[in-house]
């Protein structure tokens with residue numbers, strides 16, 4: 001089912017507390033809480049960061065935070081409330097970010113997720129991400145991370161790599 005009543009908008013500072021709580025409960029479960037309301041508010045205020053919320057009226061159902069570099073973007077946070085999962089909200093949020101990344105000239109989007117997060121892996125695969133490497137102990141030295149990447153456009157070859165000495 002596609003969640004047509006759900007609207008997407010850029011997050012504001014007032015969204016930081018609920019986003020931080022969702023991160024604690026849905027993304028950082030079992031880990032120390034790093035994305036506090038203060039840290040999320042700081043991310044929302046950054047020029048190079050896109051923070052997007054999916055809402056039904058005043059209720060935030062999901063959100064994502066992505067940081068933009070010159071050619072690479074890093075998806076730091078993404079979650080949807082359990083009662084609203086499998087309604088296409090995560091897909092809509094990511095497709096919005098893909099489009100803004102394309103407009104910004106981004107070549108690839110990178111992320112890490114817990115290696116045991118099989119639903120998350122399947123979601124990202126469905127959205128065109130591919131697994132790259134496993135990083136043992138990435139989370140607090142206790143849990144492995146899986147890195148994934150979504151290519152948006154081919155990168156220019158590095159001119160240095162063609163130099164012969």
Ligand SMILES: CC(C)(COP(=O)(O)OP(=O)(O)OC[C@H]1O[C@@H](n2cnc3c(N)ncnc32)[C@H](O)[C@@H]1OP(=O)(O)O)[C@@H](O)C(=O)NCCC(=O)NCCS
Pocket residue numbers: 026027076077078079080081084085086087088089090091092112113114117118119120122123124126127
């Ligand atoms: C991962 C997450 C963001 C997906 O959000 P969502 O709104 O439920 O995803 P969508 O409904 O847009 O799913 C899009 C597609 O992804 C795949 N998918 C999503 N969840 C899946 C699951 N649990 N198992 C298998 N495939 C899944 C399906 O192909 C789905 O399409 P379909 O429903 O037509 O079959 C959500 O499950 C979540 O918040 N999980 C907890 C936090 C988390 O793991 N975040 C990512 C790592 S930081």
